[in-house]
Amino acid sequence: MNTAHTLPSSQTPQGWRLLGFLSLGLLLLAAAVLALDPSVEGVRRLIRVTARTSLLLFLLAFTASAAARQWPGAWTRWQVRNRRYLGLGFAVSHTIHALAIATFAQLDPVAFHQASSVGNFISGGIAYGFIAVLAATSFDATAAWLGRPAWQRLHLAGMYYLWISFVITFGKRIPMSPVYVLPIVVLLLALAFRLWPRARRLQ
Numbered sequence: 001m002n003t004a005h006t007l008p009s010s011q012t013p014q015g016w017r018l019l020g021f022l023s024l025g026l027l028l029l030a031a032a033v034l035a036l037d038p039s040v041e042g043v044r045r046l047i048r049v050t051a052r053t054s055l056l057l058f059l060l061a062f063t064a065s066a067a068a069r070q071w072p073g074a075w076t077r078w079q080v081r082n083r084r085y086l087g088l089g090f091a092v093s094h095t096i097h098a099l100a101i102a103t104f105a106q107l108d109p110v111a112f113h114q115a116s117s118v119g120n121f122i123s124g125g126i127a128y129g130f131i132a133v134l135a136a137t138s139f140d141a142t143a144a145w146l147g148r149p150a151w152q153r154l155h156l157a158g159m160y161y162l163w164i165s166f167v168i169t170f171g172k173r174i175p176m177s178p179v180y181v182l183p184i185v186v187l188l189l190a191l192a193f194r195l196w197p198r199a200r201r202l203q
């Protein structure tokens with residue numbers, strides 16, 4: 001099907017406006033989660049909810065080029081043109097994740113230490129380092145300062161580190177509920193989708 005002339009329309013948010021909408025949506029979602037349950041359980045739910053909104057935004061950025069190559073059309077063109085803003089939306093979502101984690105640690109330090117480990121802090125800390133650097137180099141001026149080859153290497157390394165972080169954090173929860181197999185399958189499919197054209201070229 002040729003989707004080149006179908007949606008998205010000129011009304012579909014783009015660029016900084018898209019990031020504004022995403023940030024507002026994420027803040028409203030966080031406010032709703034906490035309004036429904038202002039206890040520590042609500043804060044823990046917010047940590048889980050933002051992990052999932054982060055996954056969604058991450059996957060949209062992670063698969064943008066592959067999707068545009070595989071299904072050229074208006075939607076995938078929108079996705080690829082806006083991947084920088086989808087990535088920044090992911091950074092906003094993960095900032096709320098971090099704020100909720102800090103709130104959890106303050107409200108219930110004992111439960112927080114049971115739910116996290118030193119390994120968590122090291123791998124999560126590196127992930128947050130990548131998120132900060134990727135976000136900081138997602139502006140025209142900083143990207144130009146870094147230069148195209150270094151920018152590409154940095155963003156590739158960051159994307160794959162975050163992909164691994166998601167696989168580990170969701171994977172660890174499979175013993176709690178088999179539903180956690182679902183994000184793992186989605187992450188593996190996204191990786192295969194990204195690497196597939198490269199694998200075909202090597203044949």
Ligand code: HEM
Pocket residue numbers: 044045047048049051052097101112115116120121122123124125127128162165166169170173
């Ligand atoms: C130092 C950094 C981090 C800490 C201390 C941390 C802490 C936590 C905690 C305590 C939970 C469990 C919340 C609960 O159920 O009560 C959680 C859930 C989660 N976190 Fe983080 N996190 C960190 C960074 C990250 C990063 C970088 C990612 C992914 C890139 C991530 C992805 C997740 C996921 C996928 C879940 C499970 C969500 C669910 O149950 O659906 N976290 N995190």
